[in-house]
Amino acid sequence: MRALVLVLLALALPARAAMEHDGIVNAVALSRDGRFVASASYDQSVRIWDAAGGRELQVLTDHAGNVNCVAFSADSKRLVSGGAGQELLLHAVDTGALLRRFPGHDNAIYGCAFTPDGRSLLSASWDHSLGVWDAASGRRRLALTGHRAAVNAVAVSPDGRRAASASYDLTARLWDLGTGQELRRFEGHERSVNAVAFSPDGKQVLTASTDGTLKLWDTASGDLLRSLETPGRFFTAVAFLGAPGKAISAGGDGLLRIWNLDAGTELARLAGHDRVAWSVAASAKGDLAASGGIDRTVRLWDVTAGRERAR
Template sequence: SLAYYSQQALQENAVNTAIALGMEAVAIPSPNALAENALFNAAVTPGTRHVLPEADVTLATTISTDGLYGLSSSGNPFGDPLDTSVKYWDLETGQVIHTLTGHTAAVWDVAFSPDGTQALSCDADGVIILWNLADGTEVKRFQAGVKWVLTVTFTPDGKGFVSGGGDNLNNADFSPDSTELVLWDIASGEIVRRFEGHQKPVWGVAVSADGQSLLSASADPFGTGGTVDNSVRMWNIETGEEQRQFNSDLTGFLSVAFTPDGTGALAGLGGGDPVVMYYNLTDGTERRFEQAHTDAIWAVSITRDGRTALSGGGDNLMILWSVETGKPIRTFIGHGSAVLGATISPDGRIGFSAGSFDTTLRIWDLVNGAEIQQNSIGQSAPTTVFTLNQSQTQALLGTSDGGVVLWDTTENRLIYSLDGHKTEIRSVAISPDGKFGATGAINDTDAGEENADILVWNLETGEEVYRLVGHTREVNALAFSPDGSRLYSGSND
């Protein structure tokens, strides 16, 4: 049981793991005295521990054009980041398909390619990475001319992308030379056009469906002073010429999106005047949405039919809007910190949100307002088994829905979510050198599978190395030989 494994971890002086397992044990309906004693014993053991998982800020989310997949990014832009990964999600199951690693600084934004086969991510060290989503590998990286690349988006043909950002974001020494808004050619890796005019960092960009126009949003949320640039600007992508400019007297813009027909724009204002604005790009008129947020609007997105929109705010709220009336349809409450990412599926049925410091990603049913899924450390089902490596710095955990998690017990953070099993995990093992892990599951009789799988993982890369088939019942025990060259398994067969 979980209580037993909590006591075992405590005997091995893995206090943090013992507390985590004890909390899982008492969370089960009608926990017994053994579970309560396990948590109590772990809690009163002397030493330093983190009861809640420690993770970095979740900074951005986006949804693929078919509405089936999501991307999220993380990192601490104002300190030493623990997790600078990008995660590729299956929104129907809430499971991570790939964890994309390669950034060494906070990842500010993510974007899907139009065909959904590739992704872009940009970070606080000027690096932009192109990813292959089929296998989670890096295809190419680009180095921007500014330190903080805050926003990125593909062009509709998938052959280029636009990035925006700036330098000295929390420093009063900010100049127009410190901002950048550029168009890249993916094949050559070169900048093909610069859009000159912004005086402050560019926080949001959007490209029209026909690929002819670009929107950019500028703000100074950290109060660096100097020249004011609280503007949304529309550009001709082919010539780089500025076509329209919309300004705010009180605060800057942190997010922007085109309406599907390209004739309008939605933009989210900062904390001084936290409203969603609608701009008519044909005649230049504007309309304020009803004020519902009480803090900066960090994200806006719109459905394919242009009828509904979603916003995420610094007030921890995500709000669904009627674009026609500018009135809120539904408010979603649950995040414990600013919602920096809020993305709506093309059909308007699913919302994907990221709460910054609460380290959660949530999937919502926008029709009935229900929260479908919440992910923190990457597992969404009860833990069934776990083991520690010899140094007790890593734990390998299996869940009742086939999830496998490699966890850093020193820093209390997720290292990898290992996807491969479909059924409950019954056994786990780590090789003596800590380089490999093995997981055993029950056979999936509903799917007509007669054999139970054993998967061997490379714990340094998170990749599946071997799939061992032969047992006809659940695999309840796994053990590596002392030299790590053999794996032994036991089953009810």
């Protein structure tokens, strides 16, 4: 569904303006030091922006095809991205130099992440597998297999010991990054699981689905703790806002929603994207968010004030 939606909605888009790509923005990331925003697009580029004012700093054009995911290292010095070219690319943030390629998947990559120590990269692919890669050598250390359909997203726990994945097979899964063993399976969504995020303490994962729900899970037991619904809508992305009990989501109606997960209530809506808001990321403190959408735009949000900061 995701690929079809992107192709159909890409046909009639307006001219490019500030903080925009020449194609749909599939993914965004915020650096841990708060200085940079990165965006990945259907225009086959990754762009690095100044988070303070939205100025474009780097345009990375080494990908062969659409770019679907992007993530910063914890020290904010490196950037990993992946896409239709079936490989991860590692770039230096300050210069934009291509540092290494990580080939090995048999289909497009839609999710990518660093471990907190920066030594390993993770990839989620439509070949139904996840890869764990040595960042220094480029060697694939582990292949995580078990999903029965395309894998849409991957997240790494704060302690770097586990990964969570989201898939078209209607499940999210928890993995041991030391052994590659599947630790837990989260079942309950009725349609594709599009995104997954760890809480800052690593005790919970939050999943976002085309079925119009966000689901909060306990990582120790696998129990469903809460389900949040928006009838008639679908969720594309999710991130925690600096604390276990607060999160932000992106969805098919173009809105970003801020949630109180403990109470199960919607706190606020951030409007600005035209049509689908495809991606969202939050700063470590939870005071800043970035989003990207079908409308080609990258937007920065002051979460505390509830308004758009730059575009």
